[in-house]
Amino acid sequence: MNNRFPGLRRRGFLAATSGAAALALVGCAGGTDDKAAGGSGAPKRGGRLRAAFAGGGASETLDPHLANLFADVARAKALFDKLADYGADLSAEPRLAEKWESNKTLDRWKVTLRQATFHDGKPVTAKDVLYSYRRIADPKQAFRAKASLEPIDLDASRATGERSIEFVLKRPTAEFPNVLASFGAYIVPENATEFDKKPVGSGPFRFVSFAPGRSAVFRRYDDHWDGAPLLDEIEFVVANEESARVNALLGGQVEYAHELNPTTARAHEGKGQIEIVRLRNSAMQAFCMKTDRAPFDDKRVREAFFLIADRQELVDGALSGAGEVGNDLFGKGYEYYADGLPQREQDLDKARSLLKQAGAEKLKVTLDTSAVAAGFTEAAGIFRDQAAKAGVTIDVKMGSKDSYWSDILDNGTLSCYRSGAMPIEAHISQRLLTDSTTNATKWHHKDFDALYQQAQSIRDKTERAAVYERMQRRLYTEGGFLIWGFADWIIATARTVKGVETKAPANTLDWARFDKVWLA
Template sequence: MLTALCTKGVIIRATQLFFLSILRCLQVVACCLLSVISCVEAQTPTNVLIVGQIAEPKSMDPHAATALNDFRILMNIYDGLVRYKPGTLDIEPALAKAWTISEDGTHYSFILRQGIKFHDGTEFTANAIKFNFERMLDKSHPYHKTGPFPLAFFFSAVEKVIVKSRYSVEFVLKEPFAPFLSNLAYPTGLIVSPAAVKKYGKAFGRHPAGTGAFKFAEWQSHRKVVVTRNDDYWDGLAALDAVIFRPITDANTRVAEMLSGGIDLMVEVPPDNLAMFKKAKDLTVYEQTGPHVWFLILNMMHGPFADKRMRQAVNYAINKQALVNSVLQGTAVIAAGPTPPVFTWAYNKTLQPYPYDPGKARKLIKAAGYKGEKLTFYVTEGGSGMLEPIAMGTAIQADLAKVGLKVTIESYEWNTFLGKVNPGLGEQADMAEMAWMINDPDTLPYLALRTAAWPEKGGFNSGYYSNPEVDALLKEARKTTDQEQRGQLYRKMQAIVHEDAPWAFIAHWQQNAVAHHTIKDFQLQPSFFLLLKDVQKLP
C-alpha cells in the first residue's frame, strides 16, 4: 500500500513538473512577445512625431474641450478666424485675412480667405462661422445639444452673427468686449465642419474635422491619437507626415519612454528629471515662462471654509517656498493671487504672497471655531499643468496637519477628477487642486471667480466664491478697451481676492518640454499650446 502511494505520488509530482515546465515556457514566450512589442513601439517611424502627453484626451471637439491636454492636439487639427503669433500672445490673421472694429467696439467685421476646405471636403464659408458660434451660444440651435460647451462664456458678449456675403461675416456684441480677439484665438474659437457635426452629432468629438495643418486619422482610447498631414492646407504644408499623441499618465513611464526612444517629444517634464535630461547629449530641454496659475479651490458653500479665517489660515499654513524648491525643483515661482505676473500691464505688484506662518494659521483656525472636522481634498493623478499633483497634494496635506487640520486625500484620474470638480465641490469635498493656463487677465477670474460663474450657472467657480465688488470690477474691465484702465481694474480685483482667499494661491509654473535631438524647429508657446506644423524630424 505504501509502495503504491509512493508510486502514485511520483506520478503526480512528475505530472506537476511537466505542467509547470509548460507554464514556464509559455511565460518565456509571453515575455519575448512583450519584448518584441516594446521594441516595435520604441522604434518611432520616419517623419512621424511621437508626442508623450500627460493624460487621455476627453474630446476632439474644441467647443466642448476644456483641458490643455486636449488643446495641444486640437490646435493642429483646426484653425480659428485669428491666431496667436508664434512665440507671443499677439493676434494675427488666420481663416480671416482682415477685420475691422467699429468705433464703439461692438461690431467686428471679418473678411475670410477663399478656397479653403474642411478635412471632410466641404467648403469653408461665412455660413460655417455662423453655424459654429450659434451652435455654442443658441440653446435652440438644432446642434446645441451636441455639447456641452463650458467655455462658451468666452463669447457671451456676442448678440448675433451676421453673414454679409459668402466670405464676410460680422459679429454684433451686446457691449464692448476687450478680450474678444484674444478669445477667438483660443481653442474654443476654433472652427469645426458643420457637415461633420450634422453627420456625427454628439459623437463629433470622436470624429473631428477642421481646416488645420493635420487631419484626424484615428483615436485608440488610452493608446494614441493619430493625425496626418493635410496636403491641401492653405498656409503651407506641414513638414511631418503624421503626429501620434500618446497618453502616458505615469510620469516615470513617460520619462522611461523618452530615454528609450519610444517618444520623440515629451511635455511637462517632472522636475526631478530636468537636470538629467539637460545632461543628455541626444536630448534638448525647452523652458519658458507662461500665464499659468496653480491653486487650491476652497469650498465656501459648505464646511469650515465658508469662514474667511479658515481660508486665510490655509494660505498661511502651506510652505509654498518649500513646495517650489523641493517638489517643483525651482521650476515655478510663488503665487500671490489669481493673475500671473506675465501680464505685466494687469499684474498687481504690490501684493505679496501669504507668508509661511503656522502660528498665525493656528490662531485663525482657533478663532474660526474649527472642531476637528474631516476635510476632503481632491487630488488628481496627473493633468494639464498640474505640477506633480500627488507629491504636491501630499506635501500640502502634511503642512495642514501641522496646524491641526484633518485632511483626507481622494485621488482620481484626470478626466474623472474634472468630472468631480467642475460641477462644484458641493457637499462632496472641501478643497481641490486646480491649474489654469490663460490667454488674458480676464479669463480665469471671469470663468472661476464671479458669482454668475457658479457651476449650476455654467461656469467654473467650483468653490462658490461671491463678492459683488469683484463681479462689478470684472464686468467693467471687459468693457474697457483702454489697456491702462483695464489694468487698474484687474489690480483692484486681485487685492480683494487676495484678502478674501477663495483659493490657496500656490505657484506660477515655468513650462517645459524635452525632445530628441532629431527634432528641429520646435518651440514652446506662451499659450502653452503645441504648434507642430513647422516641426521637422530628421533621419
C-alpha cells in the first residue's frame, strides 16, 4: 500500500474550521441529474469497494470519539452509529434513536432506541448510550463532541428502560435533536476502551483489519437495523496527495477518490472515464471582521465592506467557479436559512459614501490569510483589488498554516475564514453568542444572546423559525461575517460505482455513506 500511495504529507481536515480546531466540512452531481451518482438501475450485491482518502499517518485510530479527519469520520460511520444524524438540510434525522419527545419546558427529553444490535450480537441499550456520552464528556479527555453535549446534565440523566433514556438538560433546548446528531457523538458498547484491534460497533460494516496510515477493511454486517449493505466489503486506503488518489482511480486501484480540486475536476468531467460528483454548499467562504475594534467597530465600515465585495468574481477566481455566491449569512439551503433577504451586490459608490460618513475615506487595513485552506490566498488578492476601487488599501499578510486558526481567533481585524456543514443553530451558539468559545468576529450583544435563548424555549417550529430569521436579518445588516461564497466539495468515482448520494452536504448522513452504494 505504501508503494501504491506514497507520501502522507497533506492532511484532509474536516472543513468546518473555527478557532484552533479544524472541524467539520458540505448536493448535486456533476455529469448526472439523478439523485445518486451513476444514474439509476437495479442495485447489485457483492464486491469490495476501495475508497481513497487523505490520512493522518501512523497516529490514525478507529476510536470514533477521536475522529477528526475526513478519513476518520468515513471509517467511524461505517463501523458505528449515532442516535441521530444530519439530513441534507442539516436537520436531525433519527438513527439509533427511534423517536424523541420533550416535556413542556424543553429541559427534559425522552429518547427511545430502536431495536439494533452491535456486531457481537448484543443489543444497543440505554446503558451503552449513557456510557458513550459520559466517555465523550470526560474532562480528562479531548473528544470532539464534548462541547456539543454540554447542554446535557449527564449526572442527572438516566436509563428508564433497556431502550429508553431520560436526558435532563441544564436549560431549555428546543434543538436538542441536533445534540444527538453532533459530529463525533457515536454510540459504543458500555465499558469499551480499545478500538484499534477489534472494535465493535453497530454500524453497517464490521471490523476486519486496520493498518494505521495505510488501510482499513470492513465487511458487511448482515444484521444491521437499516438493512445489510450491498457491498461485501469496503476498504479505506490512504492516499494523501490528490494526484495519488486520482491516479489510483484512473488506474483501477480504487473506485472512489475523496477531495479533488476544481481544476482536476474540470480536466476529467464529461470525459467518460470517471464520474465527478459535486456536493454543493460544502464550505462557507468568508472574510471575518472583528466587530469590537477599529475600524470594524463602526457598522458603517462593515456595511461598506459588504458592498465592496464582488461575490461572483471571488467565486470564479478563488474557487475556480466551483461554488455559488453567498449573501453574508451562514447555511445557504439549510433549515431556518433566511432566503427571503435580497442578494447583496457590489455597490462601490455606496461603499465610498459609507466610508466617508465613518471618517474612513483612506482606510488601510491588514487582511490575514494563509495557505491553510484552498482559495484563501486567491480570495485575499482578489478582495484587495476590489477594495482598492473603493479607496481602501488592504495589506495581505500571510500566516502560518500550523497556527492560523488560533492566531486569527483573537488577533487582527480582518481575516479569511471557512466553515463546513453544521445546523444554523449550532453556528449561532458556537460562534455568535457573547460566551461562544470560537466567536471570531467578537459579536457580543446581550439582546442577540437573549433571542437565541428565546428560540430555544419555543416549542412551535414556525415561531422558532421567525426568531432565527430575525437574528439573521440583524447579522445581514451589521454582522461581522462577510460571507461571499459556498464552495463545492468534489469527489470522483469509477463508472462502475452506483448509488453515491449527490444531494447531501459533506459530513451529513449521506456523505461517504457506503452502505447504500453498489458496484455495477
